[in-house]
Amino acid sequence: MADAMRVRIALLGFGPVGRSFAEIVADRASELERRYGVWLSITAAVDRTGGVVDPDGLDAGLLVQAKRAGSVAGYPGKGRLGLGSLEALSLSHADIALEATSVNLKDGEPGLTHVRMALSSGRHVVIANKAPLVLAYPELLSLARRYGVALKFSATLGGSLPTYNLGARDLAGCVIERVDAILNGTSHYILSRMNAGDPYETALREAQRLEIAERDPRLDVEGWDAASKLVILANSILNIPARLEDIAVTGITHLGREDLPLTMLGVALRRPDGGYTLKVGPERLSQDHPLAHLPPLSMGIVFHTDLVGPMAITVNERGPKPTAAAMLRDVLEIVRKEKK
Ligand SMILES: NC(=O)c1ccc[n+]([C@@H]2O[C@H](COP(=O)([O-])OP(=O)(O)OC[C@H]3O[C@@H](n4cnc5c(N)ncnc54)[C@H](OP(=O)(O)O)[C@@H]3O)[C@@H](O)[C@H]2O)c1
Numbered sequence: 001m002a003d004a005m006r007v008r009i010a011l012l013g014f015g016p017v018g019r020s021f022a023e024i025v026a027d028r029a030s031e032l033e034r035r036y037g038v039w040l041s042i043t044a045a046v047d048r049t050g051g052v053v054d055p056d057g058l059d060a061g062l063l064v065q066a067k068r069a070g071s072v073a074g075y076p077g078k079g080r081l082g083l084g085s086l087e088a089l090s091l092s093h094a095d096i097a098l099e100a101t102s103v104n105l106k107d108g109e110p111g112l113t114h115v116r117m118a119l120s121s122g123r124h125v126v127i128a129n130k131a132p133l134v135l136a137y138p139e140l141l142s143l144a145r146r147y148g149v150a151l152k153f154s155a156t157l158g159g160s161l162p163t164y165n166l167g168a169r170d171l172a173g174c175v176i177e178r179v180d181a182i183l184n185g186t187s188h189y190i191l192s193r194m195n196a197g198d199p200y201e202t203a204l205r206e207a208q209r210l211e212i213a214e215r216d217p218r219l220d221v222e223g224w225d226a227a228s229k230l231v232i233l234a235n236s237i238l239n240i241p242a243r244l245e246d247i248a249v250t251g252i253t254h255l256g257r258e259d260l261p262l263t264m265l266g267v268a269l270r271r272p273d274g275g276y277t278l279k280v281g282p283e284r285l286s287q288d289h290p291l292a293h294l295p296p297l298s299m300g301i302v303f304h305t306d307l308v309g310p311m312a313i314t315v316n317e318r319g320p321k322p323t324a325a326a327m328l329r330d331v332l333e334i335v336r337k338e339k340k
Pocket residue numbers: 012013014015016017018046047048049085099100101102103110128129130155156158159319320321323
């Protein structure tokens with residue numbers, strides 16, 4: 001650790017994604033130090049029941065063990081039942097707050113307050129939770145600018161899929177004429193099964209058995225998760241201040257056999273006035289569309305541009321680890337800039 005830059009991290013939310021992030025840190029701390037010259041030190045972790053803080057650094061492996069046994073508050077010697085996330089954040093001395101609490105599209109909480117507090121206390125934020133960005137993207141971006149810190153969210157645009165980097169960075173200078181996105185793996189899986197002949201209920205049950213659909217699947221099958229991602233994409237890549245209510249959203253629950261085959265798609269279509277029409281719903285893709293043959297457990301996106309034509313990326317991912325890897329990618333980018 002002698003010459004490595006030490007970066008303190010507060011993990012707000014320790015569900016599958018937060019836990020996976022801690023597992024990655026536990027598994028490859030030395031490799032990250034060797035390759036990037038950084039020592040990631042988790043100094044706080046919280047879940048709904050409590051948390052644990054140590055500005056000198058917690059043991060990531062012990063955090064994971066404590067959570068497996070019930071709660072991060074069970075961390076030996078230091079965990080505290082009832083420790084609130086804001087207190088934990090302020091005691092953590094964290095340089096970067098990782099926000100990975102549950103989505104709440106009604107008021108964005110607790111994530112929205114976490115992000116506001118972290119940014120306005122001068123910390124960088126890496127977020128996997130879409131809700132704060134869906135409800136308050138312009139506010140949070142300007143808060144980050146005001147305090148001179150980074151707000152990174154690549155995990156919100158399809159897990160590990162590098163949607164943001166491709167759209168905002170790598171296609172710089174191009175006009176994006178249309179975006180076609182399959183960014184909700186659950187509805188894509190269910191609709192793929194329906195295209196293959198399964199009734200909706202059977203496909204949904206199978207998705208739940210595979211743990212890719214929640215017990216309450218409405219956010220996915222009614223299109224709101226895909227619409228949330230389209231809002232973030234529109235704000236961050238297309239530079240339009242879109243909100244959820246600007247998107248025409250249709251789910252997949254009403255479809256009959258005669259409607260199929262269809263693909264659940266988020267679409268942004270550039271209008272002659274430079275704005276974009278945004279919609280989410282089942283669409284029929286032509287056989288030569290880059291996403292027409294995307295396997296059931298995949299996600300993908302196509303940017304149709306004027307200068308380079310269509311550019312597509314896809315990923316076949318399961319479980320929370322790729323999303324945690326996307327958060328790590330954001331953390332390392334922040335570190336790289338800090339070291340310059
Ligand atoms: N799972 C994925 O593959 C994936 C992919 C892309 C994006 N995301 C997003 O990433 C975020 C994290 O995903 P996840 O699957 O880990 O979510 P999750 O299962 O909902 O876990 C959320 C974590 O946040 C904690 N939490 C909730 N409310 C809290 C509060 N008021 N104070 C402190 N902690 C609180 C929960 O505590 P308890 O553990 O005590 O319940 C849990 O540890 C979500 O917003 C999700 O939508 C997930």
